[in-house]
Amino acid sequence: MDLCLGKSKSSGKADKSTVKSMNNKVLLEKLIASSNGNYNPIRDFSFQELTTATNNYDRERIIIQESGYILYKGVLNARAVSILKFGENYNSDNQYKFCFNNIVFGSQISHKNILKLIGCCLETQIPILVFESIELGTLADRIYRRLFESVSSGILANYIHGPRPSHFKPFLLTNRLKIAMEIANALAYLHVGFPRPIVFKNIKLSSILFDEDHVAKLFDFSLAESIPDGETHIKDAIPIGIMGFVATEYVTTGDYNEKCDVFSFGVLLLVLLTGQKLYSIDEAGDRHWL
Template identity: 55%
Template sequence: MNHKNVMRLIGCCLETENPVLVFEYVEYGTLADRIYHPRQPNFEPVTCSLRLKIAMEIAYGIAYLHVAFSRPIVFRNVKPSNILFQEQSVAKLFDFSYSESIPEGETRIRGRVMGTFGYLPPEYIATGDCNEKCDVYSFGMLLLELLTGQRAVDRETEDGWFLSDRVRKYIKKSRFTEIVDPEIVGERLCSAKEQKLKAFTRLAFNCLSVSADDRPTMVDVAKQLRLMHRSEM
């Protein structure tokens, strides 16, 4: 694979009992390091503009897997810990241990459920069948994590385990800005920026649609995020 937002495989070491894959060097940690924990002095702030850029770049990377090959590749494990930074602001998709190509002549992968709890779409859990729209669902959860700085599943919060449910509750109570990551709110959340964040949230919930048919493609998601990012610049 040769895409700037997908970790590049350099080679394989066969001198150990189990072969070891060698990837390009990563210096700046994962997205999980950047949004779940207090900001480290060696990391730049994860501003609203940077979050849009990260979302756009990862959308590009996933869309590349879906459309650049004769058989679409389903990543199956989109989450912040699988997004790395070779440079401070260049996001790269990593860990293809659950990834698989859709078989020739088929529209989905059939088998046991693989992935991370909280990021799996309902139809995949119910049937074990998955296709590109499963990645779209997981990506929708990732967008909510970028928005809030909170984990997809948190068993200790009183507002509910699942981040999507918590965000919906705050929106319903007209308290949207209270669920947005304080690092974003701290940038003085003006009306225009609040409207952009609400558009970002609507895109996230479109990706999280219960019906796979109602979810956009990753190509469409990437296009929408590119427009949002350009308007932020």
């Protein structure tokens, strides 16, 4: 396999070759703009390799299904991996941007609590990404595992993916505090470990995954940005994020910096320690989002 960041190989089909060349060009431009060409090497996988690795994207292999992407379990060369496929028919311009964000930031990052990017396939219109293996689902699975325990069969079971109850240990306070510390370390690394701070902008329960050793991994850099040189924040025309996790000042002004990530982490910590959904934490009045 070649590195994704080199010249593309000749493909059996002209359309794949053209798409791959265009994606290579875009990726190199974004990497140079973001990191001055300083990045970790990532592998180049073919579309056929990833199709085989996921058994033709078998729904039984789904780890997470969000509105714009699906994360699958896969096996490449006898190695367990996670394969991220964006939906090309779901606001494809945004999906293209989100995909390259994950490649650009993933190729710069090396931290035990951030899901490691292994490589990608540039032969498709929106590249398909390959990450290290995730074995124990998301934090949402871990906190709300009673959903699995209450569903034994029927239509609802088809919409619930990830590990079954037998994979879960009792969710003790020590486990919750360990997860909080691991994600706090990941965010601190993003904020202070680079010449320009990286703001994550996408903290939510499904952005925290677990490997086979129950280590928490921050995932999905679709919305992440580096704060420009000489600036203290990023200005968004339309604030975006997950309802309940977004800082009030960001919604009001559109200004985003590290403090907004810290606010979102605080909400995450509240949910993690109470085990309650956002709209049901305050039971004194009517249900509402924080």
